[in-house]
Amino acid sequence: GENVEQHPSTLSVQEGDSAVIKCTYSDSASNYFPWYKQELGKRPQLIIDIRSNVGEKKDQRIAVTLNKTAKHFSLHITETQPEDSAVYFCAASNNNNDMRFGAGTRLTVKP
Amino acid sequence: NAGVTQTPKFRILKIGQSMTLQCAQDMNHNYMYWYRQDPGMGLKLIYYSVGAGITDKGEVPNGYNVSRSTTEDFPLRLELAAPSQTSVYFCASSFQGAENTIYFGEGSWLTVV
Numbered sequence: 001g002e003n004v005e006q007h008p009s010t011l012s013v014q015e016g017d018s019a020v021i022k023c024t025y026s027d028s029a030s031n032y033f034p035w036y037k038q039e040l041g042k043r044p045q046l047i048i049d050i051r052s053n054v055g056e057k058k059d060q061r062i063a064v065t066l067n068k069t070a071k072h073f074s075l076h077i078t079e080t081q082p083e084d085s086a087v088y089f090c091a092a093s094n095n096n097n098d099m100r101f102g103a104g105t106r107l108t109v110k111p
Numbered sequence: 112n113a114g115v116t117q118t119p120k121f122r123i124l125k126i127g128q129s130m131t132l133q134c135a136q137d138m139n140h141n142y143m144y145w146y147r148q149d150p151g152m153g154l155k156l157i158y159y160s161v162g163a164g165i166t167d168k169g170e171v172p173n174g175y176n177v178s179r180s181t182t183e184d185f186p187l188r189l190e191l192a193a194p195s196q197t198s199v200y201f202c203a204s205s206f207q208g209a210e211n212t213i214y215f216g217e218g219s220w221l222t223v224v
Contacts, residue, residue, distance in 0.1 A: 032210040043215040097208050101153035
């Protein structure tokens with residue numbers, strides 16, 4: 001089955017700096033890659049997603065890039081703010097309804 | 112819409128006890144899922160359902176059972192609770208499979224002692 005690895009496990013940045021989180025996946029058939037944000041004690045919520053026919057997608061300060069050849073995708077957050085502090089999860093799905101999640105990255109944005 | 116509603120939010124079980132986590136969604140989603148999240152880890156799929164009357168195993172189904180008698184409800188049953196089942200459980204739903212936005216419930220914190 002699909003295996004998703006996520007790095008780094010923790011990331012600390014200064015407010016205003018950029019943050020990058022990277023994920024790799026193993027199943028070349030995977031074609032949908034969402035990113036979820038989970039605040040402490042809360043439910044995961046979708047922040048951005050990308051499909052395999054697109055190389056990059058941007059939504060305000062958040063962008064995701066996908067390299068299908070290398071089987072990796074990344075989340076980029078620019079101009080970070082304290083409210084961006086949370087755990088971020090990447091995931092991959094290949095049409096079989098079994099979405100696999102990475103282990104998560106705890107992002108801390110220091111004011 | 113209330114979205115995905117889970118109950119109970121917190122529960123302590125003794126080893127060997129049984130319980131059911133309830134989940135309901137009012138978005139008319141066909142697909143529903145149960146995930147578990149261990150401390151500091153990602154979410155692992157326990158079971159999923161593509162519609163009423165249909166269920167299938169995910170990555171970690173052992174020790175659990177599900178049923179889907181209606182589109183709205185997808186309860187998760189723990190028959191003989193074990194300490195390894197201490198986790199946070201999230202129910203979720205989507206309109207048409209895992210390639211669409213998955214909406215999560217608020218989570219159920221379960222401790223088995």
